[in-house]
Amino acid sequence: MADLTSNFVGIKSPNPFWLASAPPTDKEYNVRRAFEAGWGGVVWKTLGEEGPPVVNVNGPRYGAIWGADRRLLGLNNIELITDRPLEVNLREMKMVKRDYPDRALIASIMVPCVEEAWKAILPLVEETGADGIELNCGCPHGMSERGMGAAVGQNPDLIEQITRWCKQYTRMPVIVKLTPNITDVRKPAQAAKRGGADAVSLINTINSITSVDLDDFAPAPTIDGKGTHGGYCGPAVKPIALNMVAEIARDPETADLPISGIGGVSTWRDAAEFLTLGAGNVQVCTAAMTYGFGIIKEMTAGLSLWMDKKGFTSVDQITGRAVPNVTDWQYLNLNYVTKAVIDQDKCISCGRCYAACEDTSHQAILMKEGRVFEVDDSECVACNLCVNVCPVEDCITMKRVAPGALDERTGQTVPAEKGDWTTHPNNPMARAAE
Amino acid sequence: MTHSPQTDGIAAARLDDATLAAHFDDLHPILDDHEARVAADRCYFCHDAPCITACPTGIDIPLFIRQIQAGMPDAAARTIFQQNILGAMCARVCPTETLCEGVCVRNEAEGNPVEIGRLQRYATDGLLEANEHPFTRAAPSGKRVAVVGAGPAGLACAHRLAMLGHDVVIHEARPKPGGLNEYGIAAYKAANGIAQAEVDWLLRIGGITIETGSALGRDITLDGLKAEYDAVFLGMGLAGVNALRAEGEDLEGVRDAVDFIAELRQAKDKSALPIGRHVVVIGGGMTAVDAAVQSRLLGAEHVHMVYRRDRDAMGASEYELDHAATEGVTILTNAMPVKIIGNGKVEAVEFAYTRSGPKGLEQTGETFTLRADQVFKAIGQTLEGAPDALDIDRGKIVTDATGRTSVAGVWAGGDCAQGGEDLTVTGVAQGRDAAMDIHAALTA
Numbered sequence: 001m002a003d004l005t006s007n008f009v010g011i012k013s014p015n016p017f018w019l020a021s022a023p024p025t026d027k028e029y030n031v032r033r034a035f036e037a038g039w040g041g042v043v044w045k046t047l048g049e050e051g052p053p054v055v056n057v058n059g060p061r062y063g064a065i066w067g068a069d070r071r072l073l074g075l076n077n078i079e080l081i082t083d084r085p086l087e088v089n090l091r092e093m094k095m096v097k098r099d100y101p102d103r104a105l106i107a108s109i110m111v112p113c114v115e116e117a118w119k120a121i122l123p124l125v126e127e128t129g130a131d132g133i134e135l136n137c138g139c140p141h142g143m144s145e146r147g148m149g150a151a152v153g154q155n156p157d158l159i160e161q162i163t164r165w166c167k168q169y170t171r172m173p174v175i176v177k178l179t180p181n182i183t184d185v186r187k188p189a190q191a192a193k194r195g196g197a198d199a200v201s202l203i204n205t206i207n208s209i210t211s212v213d214l215d216d217f218a219p220a221p222t223i224d225g226k227g228t229h230g231g232y233c234g235p236a237v238k239p240i241a242l243n244m245v246a247e248i249a250r251d252p253e254t255a256d257l258p259i260s261g262i263g264g265v266s267t268w269r270d271a272a273e274f275l276t277l278g279a280g281n282v283q284v285c286t287a288a289m290t291y292g293f294g295i296i297k298e299m300t301a302g303l304s305l306w307m308d309k310k311g312f313t314s315v316d317q318i319t320g321r322a323v324p325n326v327t328d329w330q331y332l333n334l335n336y337v338t339k340a341v342i343d344q345d346k347c348i349s350c351g352r353c354y355a356a357c358e359d360t361s362h363q364a365i366l367m368k369e370g371r372v373f374e375v376d377d378s379e380c381v382a383c384n385l386c387v388n389v390c391p392v393e394d395c396i397t398m399k400r401v402a403p404g405a406l407d408e409r410t411g412q413t414v415p416a417e418k419g420d421w422t423t424h425p426n427n428p429m430a431r432a433a434e
Numbered sequence: 435m436t437h438s439p440q441t442d443g444i445a446a447a448r449l450d451d452a453t454l455a456a457h458f459d460d461l462h463p464i465l466d467d468h469e470a471r472v473a474a475d476r477c478y479f480c481h482d483a484p485c486i487t488a489c490p491t492g493i494d495i496p497l498f499i500r501q502i503q504a505g506m507p508d509a510a511a512r513t514i515f516q517q518n519i520l521g522a523m524c525a526r527v528c529p530t531e532t533l534c535e536g537v538c539v540r541n542e543a544e545g546n547p548v549e550i551g552r553l554q555r556y557a558t559d560g561l562l563e564a565n566e567h568p569f570t571r572a573a574p575s576g577k578r579v580a581v582v583g584a585g586p587a588g589l590a591c592a593h594r595l596a597m598l599g600h601d602v603v604i605h606e607a608r609p610k611p612g613g614l615n616e617y618g619i620a621a622y623k624a625a626n627g628i629a630q631a632e633v634d635w636l637l638r639i640g641g642i643t644i645e646t647g648s649a650l651g652r653d654i655t656l657d658g659l660k661a662e663y664d665a666v667f668l669g670m671g672l673a674g675v676n677a678l679r680a681e682g683e684d685l686e687g688v689r690d691a692v693d694f695i696a697e698l699r700q701a702k703d704k705s706a707l708p709i710g711r712h713v714v715v716i717g718g719g720m721t722a723v724d725a726a727v728q729s730r731l732l733g734a735e736h737v738h739m740v741y742r743r744d745r746d747a748m749g750a751s752e753y754e755l756d757h758a759a760t761e762g763v764t765i766l767t768n769a770m771p772v773k774i775i776g777n778g779k780v781e782a783v784e785f786a787y788t789r790s791g792p793k794g795l796e797q798t799g800e801t802f803t804l805r806a807d808q809v810f811k812a813i814g815q816t817l818e819g820a821p822d823a824l825d826i827d828r829g830k831i832v833t834d835a836t837g838r839t840s841v842a843g844v845w846a847g848g849d850c851a852q853g854g855e856d857l858t859v860t861g862v863a864q865g866r867d868a869a870m871d872i873h874a875a876l877t878a
Contacts, residue, residue, distance in 0.1 A: 068475040348542035351481030358481075371484065391478050392543065 002307035003314045004300055006040060006104075008281045009173040009198040009258050011131040013040035013104035015300050016315050017271065020262055020283035021046050021108035021134060021177070024293075026082055028092035035096070037293035038300060041104025043201075043283060046081035046136045047089055049111040049121060054080045054143075059223035063210030063230060072290045074236035076208045078221060078228055080142045081110050086124070094128040105129070106175065110136040110148050113158055115165050122170040132172050135162060137188070138179035138204025140231045150204070153179035156191030163195025175260060178202040178244075180237075185244040186251045193257050200248065201260035201283060203241045205231025234286035238264030242277055246326045249278025266295075268302025275315065276322035330421040337407050337414045338382040338398040340364070340375045346395035347373060353386035353396060361385050378408040439735040440711065444687065444807050447705040448733025454704045457731035460625040461757075462552060470556045473549045474502040476540060485534035485550060490854060490863040491518035495534055495550055502553060511561035512568050514554055519593045519866070520586050522562055522632045523615045524859045525555035526623050529720075531753040533859070562631060567638040572599035577876045580605065580663040582650050585613020586858045587669035587848025589636055590865030591872075596641035598873045603663070604642060607649035613671055614849075615858060617696040620724040622731070624699070649819075656821040660843055665872045668831065668839070668846040669865055672856070674818035678716065678811055682774030691715060691725035691812035698728055707732055710807030714783050715739045715763075716771055717812030719749030725810045726763040737763045738804050742770040742788055742795060772801065780806050817850055827852065837868030845872055 006016040018041035019025050019034055026045040034042055048054060056079055065074040082089055097105045107125045111117035125133060137159055139149030152158045159176060166174045176192035178185060180203040189200050207229045209219040219227030241263020248254045261279030265271050266287040274282050287295055312318055342353070342365075349371040357365040364379035365386060375386075387396045401407055403416035421427050437445040449457070465473060477499040485495040493514050501510035514521040530536070530551040538547030561568070577600045581588045584606035592602040610616055615629040637644075648654055650670055659666045675690045677683065687710065701707050709732040715725050718741030726739040739758065741748055745767050748755065755765060769785040776782070783806050786797040817829050825832040825840035830852045837845040847864030854860035 069472055348539040349480075349484070350478045350539045351483075352478060355481035367482070371482075 002304045002312055004040075004304055004307075006281050006315055008104075008260065009132070009175070011041070011104045011106070011173060012102075013281075014038075014102060015040035015296075016275070016281035016303075017041075017296055017299055018043055018104060018106070018260070018281060018283045019288060020285040021106075021136065022285040022289075023077075023079060024285060024288050027084065027089075028096055031092075031096050032099075034288075034293050034296075035100045035103050038296045039103070039293065040281075041106065041131075043106040043108050043134050044089065044093055044130075046108040046110045046139070047086055047121065047125070048081050049117055050086050050124075053083050053085055056080055056083050057223050060221035063208075063220040064234075065210055065236065072234060072286070074208075074210065074232055074234045075286050075289065076205065076210050076221075076230035076232040078141050078230040081108075081136070081139065086121075090124055090128050093125075093130060097129040097131075104131050106132045106134050108134045108136050108177070110139065110143060112146075112148060113152060113162060118162060118165040119169050122166065122172075126170055126172055130172065132175060132198075133166065133170065134175040134177050134201060135159075135166060136177055136204075137162075138177050138181075138202075140179060140181050140205055140207045141229060150179040150181055153177075153188055153204070154182055156187050159188050160191040160195040163192050163197045167196040173198040175199045175201050177204055177262075179204045180240060180244055180263075181207050185247055186254065189248045189251070189254045189257065193254055197257070199258035199260060199280070200254075201262055202248070203237065203244055203263045205233045206237055206240065208232035233264065234290075235264045235266050235270075238266075238270060242273060245274060245279055246277040246323065249320060249323045250326050266290075268299045268306060271299060271303055272306060272318065273322075275318040276320070277326065278320045278323050280316070280319050333418045333420055334424060335403075335415045335417065335419040337401040339377050339380045339401060340382065340384075340386050340396055341399045342373055342375060342386075342396050343394070344372070346392050348392060348395075349373070350391060352389045352391065356385050356389045380409060437733075439733045442711055442807070444708045444710045446708045448709065449705075451705055454732070458621045458625065458704055461622040464559055465549075465552050465556045470502055470507070470553060473553055474499050476548045477503070478539060480539055484537035484539065485548075488533045488537045489517075490533070490857065490860045491524070491866070492863070493517045493521070493534075493554075495554075498557060499548065499550070499553055502557060507557045507560050508564070508566070510553075510557035514558055515561070515568065517866075518859065518862050519590050519636055520615070520632060520858065520862050521554060522558040523586075523619075523624065523629055524862065525551050525558055526628070527615070527619050528857065528859050529751045529753070532751050559628075562628075562635050565635065567635060569593075569597050569639055571597055571639060571641055574601070575599040575876065577601070577664040578603065578662075579665045579667065579872060579876075580659040581667045581669060582654075582659070583607075583613060583668070583670035583848070583850075584611030584633075584644055584646075585669055585671050585848055585861060586615060587671075587851075587861035587865035587868075588613070588667065589633065590862040591667045591669060591845075591847065591869045592642045592865075593636050593639055594866050594869035595872060596639045598869070600641070600664075600873070600876065602642045604644045605648040605650065605654055605659075606644055606646045607652075607670070607673075609646050611644050611646065613669075613861075617699055618692060618721070619699070620695065620728055621699050621704075622728075650821070651819040656823060656841070656844065660841075664843075664876055666844045667837070667865070667868055667872065668820075668824075668844065668850060669848040669861065670819075671849045672815035672817055674816035675811065676814045676816060678771055678774075678813065680771045680774055682776060682780070683811075685774055685776045685780040686778055687776070687780035687807060688774060688809040688811065691717065691721050691810040692815065694810055695721065695724050695728065698732075704732065709734045711735045712805040713737045713808045713810065714804050714806040715810045715812055716783075717741065717810075717814070718743070718747065718767075719812060719814070720751075720754060721815075722810075722812035723750045723754045723758050723763075725812055727758050727761045729808075729810070730761045730763055734808075736805070738766055739763050740766045740769050740771070740783075740785060740804070742768070743790075744768055769802070770795070770797070772797075774806075774809060775803070780809050782806055783809060815849070820850065835867075836871035837864055838871065843875075 004015040021043040137153035143149035261274030498510040498513040535547040845868040848861035
């Protein structure tokens with residue numbers, strides 16, 4: 001059986017699944033339940049500096065979007081960092097770590113961008129026995145208005161600065177949590193590395209308005225007739241997160257920087273995908289908030305079984321396995337030709353592939369007598385839209401046209417050799433290079 | 435409760451009032467908002483959807499379900515009523531398992547169609563309950579149209595004509611409008627006065643007058659209508675019933691199932707309705723099922739439904755037959771009545787087993803006898819009192835695709851006319867389409 005134990009920048013945990021810094025990790029009671037359920041670690045909900053804690057709104061904190069059957073696809077929140085006194089959190093963290101020494105306990109921290117503030121809090125955190133710290137440079141609402149959270153994460157110089165302070169004032173590993181609310185995620189990651197970060201974690205939540213109340217004409221969640229943008233998370237953000245993780249993993253400057261992957265991890269498969277794109281472990285929040293802590297059993301069992309089937313014996317064998325296959329568009333093989341193939345035994349004749357192709361794509365699906373749908377290879381550009389709109393899994397698949405065979409659409413023989421944009425005759429840059 | 439199912443003979447009040455009330459309440463309750471959203475989420479919004487093709491009125495089913503998904507059931511109701519002005523009753527009485535739901539691609543996918551009928555009811559009931567009538571009349575045309583029969587075909591025709599600006603007078607032989615929706619459908623399929631409520635709602639379009647107790651051939655004539663009105667639509671249904679042609683048919687306790695069903699529907703107090711301890715229903719269609727099931731619901735101890743051919747040939751759908759079996763009706767096939775036995779009152783029915791032979795159905799020579807205090811005949815209805823001027827073929831008024839009869843200025847639709855199955859939804863489609871053709875003719 002695969003060994004799920006994880007060693008992420010020296011922090012050990014029985015599995016690579018941590019609960020992200022968020023409401024589920026705000027206090028001892030929840031964290032104990034999480035550990036009892038089997039979570040490998042938790043990033044304690046973000047601590048602020050000593051003194052009167054922040055306050056939260058007393059109206060709704062969450063907004064959501066749903067898919068069919070009201071399946072929660074995306075959640076946003078306008079909750080701030082912990083609203084409990086620092087000393088209470090520290091006391092609870094210490095007790096939990098004492099009782100669960102084999103689990104990872106990481107403190108998320110957000111204090112003002114002044115050296116004294118970081119210098120003051122780090123020894124207090126270290127005293128709890130925490131395994132590491134995560135710098136919250138991502139929270140996009142509320143705290144960012146006060147110059148913290150995403151306001152720091154959007155400024156690489158500040159990231160570098162506070163990372164440097166932390167490395168200076170603590171021996172604990174330092175993980176820098178990045179905001180996706182930027183144009184190029186590689187820049188803050190590079191800054192974190194320059195500051196000496198042991199790792200980055202991403203993504204934090206995305207600026208969002210989930211819906212508008214059409215009676216009150218106010219964004220949701222609505223507080224007394226007003227709303228503000230909140231941080232978006234859940235399954236809907238996973239594709240954005242995967243890309244950002246991969247961008248950092250394949251950037252030569254940060255290729256060796258460990259990554260804790262966050263963003264819509266809901267099943268073992270999501271976790272495996274993050275790992276293959278360069279994450280050393282994953283953090284989970286929305287899935288736990290939707291279904292409770294019990295989902296960890298599906299995640300660990302699924303990942304373990306998949307690893308067994310693939311012959312992997314440890315998590316580090318997965319990490320980064322797909323990174324070499326993430327490339328730029330210009331290097332994609334234009335001579336790789338596929339065509340959609342409809343499995344008539346699986347087809348239920350709904351005609352969605354036809355509607356999609358006929359109305360919005362290339363008129364490459366024919367509707368024949370008796371609601372039989374067939375692909376017209378002479379029109380199919382292999383866009384994959386039919387595959388994506390088909391309600392039956394594996395009913396429509398993309399089959400490669402073998403090199404040497406005729407592509408009916410172009411009338412050309414499919415070349416055996418790779419050919420990409422860099423050498424394509426239509427590329428003016430390619431011609432210039434000649 | 436003065437009697438029990440075991441009381442011999444024909445007796446009323448075999449069951450207590452609470453049981454009777456439960457028996458004749460809605461067979462399927464309306465979906466609540468949550469159930470409707472879950473059910474609606476299953477629709478794939480098929481291209482050129484088979485359910486639309488299977489619906490005689492051509493309701494854009496994927497559109498109305500998407501409107502429910504999108505949280506706008508009143509828009510869904512409008513989509514339905516635009517095509518089928520009796521959408522609420524059709525949602526209850528349509529044999530959806532052989533129409534829209536029967537061709538739902540979800541059958542192929544997981545053997546379980548989208549619940550189109552129940553979703554239609556969810557949408558239409560909501561609009562009826564809000565008492566919103568979403569249609570308005572066009573400018574008055576000055577034309578007047580007579581409609582014979584206030585059943586589904588006549589009402590659909592009248593509503594469409596009224597919408598188009600024509601004035602309509604409906605002549606209805608019975609005391610109330612609604613036709614089979616009011617008199618010919620099992621009570622548990624149209625609970626809480628929905629048939630009448632839908633008619634009242636429909637009439638809110640305005641421009642429609644209903645003259646009840648006005649029967650063609652008795653109170654009015656086709657020539658008279660033709661002279662008085664600009665066009666005539668005939669939708670009087672099938673008022674006659676087939677005879678058994680078996681000895682003893684005139685014994686006391688033998689009656690037409692349609693009369694029993696009509697009486698039951700109109701009875702406010704079901705405990706006042708007498709029913710036999712042993713009931714035999716002869717026939718294999720929906721009328722037979724409705725009579726048999728309701729006999730059981732009234733407290734008959736033993737109910738047999740006997741059909742002369744095999745199960746596949748029965749007019750009732752598998753779904754209806756399963757329902758009958760669940761309610762305790764014993765279904766016998768390949769048996770025909772040869773003699774009704776009794777001395778003044780029916781006591782038993784003798785049946786002969788049948789098989790198909792070279793010249794059609796033939797008796798095998800073997801017989802059996804069923805005890806019977808009451809016998810309901812449900813072997814089909816016939817066209818009665820059709821004006822002589824009309825061409826009739828195989829018991830139906832001859833019409834073209836738009837409902838025109840052989841007599842100029844006279845249209846027909848519903849069960850009395852050719853085309854389609856004898857269903858409420860077919861009547862609605864034919865009435866509506868005839869109205870469009872009448873409108874075209876009147877405005878040409």
